[in-house]
Amino acid sequence: MQYFNHALPLAFLKADRNGKIVTYSTIARESFDLSGGHLKGIIDEESIEKLIQYSWEPGVNPVKLELNMKTREMPLCLFEVHIQWDSEDHANMLFLPKDSSNEGLMDKLMQLQQRLTSTDFELLEKKEELEQVLTRLNQLSGPFIPLSETLCLIPLFGDITADKINIISESCLKAVFAGEYDEILFDLTAVGEIEGKGIEKFTQLIKTLNFMTGSIIKLIGIKPNLAEVLNNYKLDEWVQIDQSLKQVLNTYFNRNELGAS
Template structure:
């Protein structure tokens, strides 16, 4: 037998096909009585058949078997034995003890896995709640407000994003479709940051409303920084920019009065 002079964290043995021990590590010498030089003398009698059957397996494919081993400390101790056969037809084996400490560790790992799974589910629920809250927030950021049977106001709040316009559009189009509105006002006074995709979605909404009602969509409360962004898009055919809600309402009321 040859002493394998490498510091390994687990016992290591190398044997030939007949079970003769060719080399061993320090921990193998500490754990097993190697005086006979035979692997069979270290394995419980009922487990020798299992070891022999696995010893006849194909080369180079790592395998793991569970064996009761005779150690210096215990008459029998359970090990996971990891075996790989090399090109010289030698079995290289590492012995992982399956003692109560390992079982306790596995139980703790399983408990941890269960807690992580539970935490993942809770996080998923919180994520869903947060997504619903964002959707609700976006819906409230563009409420549909009927001012009369033919006039409605949609004030926009916060940043102009594609996601927000998509959510606002759904409720807006349903309300317009259900009524007979020919005066549609968008108040942009409270708009914050503007995304390019958000502007594109907003212009698409204006075009759609114009197509549905045949009316020019009125935009009010446009700030200078927003005006610079909107100037990059051509949508005068479907919209009209007004200074304030007061101005639009004054014109609307005067027209109604003159028609009476």
């Protein structure tokens, strides 16, 4: 037998057509008792028959078999054996311990699963935190500000989106329902981009507030692009557009002073 002096991670043997071992690697020598110099000394009898039946006719294509091997540590151990015949009519055989391979793979899979589970949980936590932050930002983008017992102001900041208007609507409707407001002002000076579904939600909010209070909803600080969009919703019977917050407040307080006198 010839020693195969190359570093290989698995046991390697080369045998002739008669089963005589002609070459072996370091791991093969450490794993099997090669003193007999023959495959019959290291392969179980039933596996020898399987080997002869399925792979002992030289061919071009490699063959993979599961064989019970006699190792130095165990009387029988299952191996996955890869066999390729070469031009010299020798079978080149590579032995992969099936059990240890599976255990290693299972360990790696379990570790990967644990990491994925941990990562999923962390991502879920981050997602929930982000949703809470976005909800809070949307709430702050349309605060409900009571200016008197009957007058309130809702300034909108940033883009008009469906999510934002839904959150603003919830707090706004609760506050109006709990109070006695007959004048509601929306300051739209700081509005940015306008989302289609967002403006639909906004017009629904206006109509709901009009129904609850019986009063015209006042819109101030409207930019030309927003005015053009709102015109498509025919809101004339529900809203009144004013130039500035100062103008509306002056009118409101002057009217109240006259009423008080």
